[in-house]
Amino acid sequence: DTAVSQTPKYLVTQMGNDKSIKCEQNLGHDTMYWYKQDSKKFLKIMFSYNNKELIINETVPNRFSPKSPDKAHLNLHINSLELGDSAVYFCASRQSGVSGNEQFFGPGTRLTVL
Amino acid sequence: AQKITQTQPGMFVQEKEAVTLDCTYDTSDPSYGLFWYKQPSSGEMIFLIYQGSYDQQNATEGRYSLNFQKARKSANLVISASQLGDSAMYFCAMRIDRGSTLGRLYFGRGTQLTVWP
Numbered sequence: 001d002t003a004v005s006q007t008p009k010y011l012v013t014q015m016g017n018d019k020s021i022k023c024e025q026n027l028g029h030d031t032m033y034w035y036k037q038d039s040k041k042f043l044k045i046m047f048s049y050n051n052k053e054l055i056i057n058e059t060v061p062n063r064f065s066p067k068s069p070d071k072a073h074l075n076l077h078i079n080s081l082e083l084g085d086s087a088v089y090f091c092a093s094r095q096s097g098v099s100g101n102e103q104f105f106g107p108g109t110r111l112t113v114l
Numbered sequence: 115a116q117k118i119t120q121t122q123p124g125m126f127v128q129e130k131e132a133v134t135l136d137c138t139y140d141t142s143d144p145s146y147g148l149f150w151y152k153q154p155s156s157g158e159m160i161f162l163i164y165q166g167s168y169d170q171q172n173a174t175e176g177r178y179s180l181n182f183q184k185a186r187k188s189a190n191l192v193i194s195a196s197q198l199g200d201s202a203m204y205f206c207a208m209r210i211d212r213g214s215t216l217g218r219l220y221f222g223r224g225t226q227l228t229v230w231p
Contacts, residue, residue, distance in 0.1 A: 104161070
């Protein structure tokens with residue numbers, strides 16, 4: 001009964017390639033997020049979608065393109081991968097309008113660019 | 115601007131002892147929430163505890179309690195009776211509950227807690 005799932009869990013690829021990470025939540029939440037955790041473990045927001053609409057785009061290179069086909073899914077496509085893209089990418093979800101509820105995180109996708 | 119500061123890169127505690135992980139925050143918005151997440155070596159993010167800016171009492175969840183001092187803008191996590199399984203990275207995070215940020219979390223840089231027998 002996974003709440004927020006991501007695929008793949010590990011992704012190893014060469015520079016210049018294009019790759020996608022998929023995220024799905026079965027919690028019925030209306031808001032989903034992508035966070036990037038760098039090599040120093042710092043977590044930073046990348047994107048946020050609410051009801052399939054892009055709400056937050058946090059100064060991310062346009063090589064990163066999120067896509068939300070429906071409220072339960074938020075995918076991340078990365079073009080022309082660079083060494084600096086190596087990180088752990090976390091998807092998260094939350095129901096908006098409720099002040100006390102936490103974000104539920106997926107297990108993370110460890111991306112390694114060679 | 116919103117900011118979360120965790121000044122302890124690493125902390126050590128003996129099993130069964132209590133430990134306090136420090137967190138200070140900065141925001142001019144009166145409505146916000148403060149969170150603590152645990153990240154074990156396996157990598158997942160585990161929610162521990164939440165404190166709302168208007169909550170009068172400190173939040174508690176089992177062995178976790180949040181020492182909320184609003185005037186000092188601090189939200190320290192207290193873990194009582196530490197266990198070996200508490201060894202992990204701990205993140206403090208803040209969410210602004212109004213405006214267009216839609217619940218995004220601002221994270222501190224984390225504190226690596228090591229519990230020794």
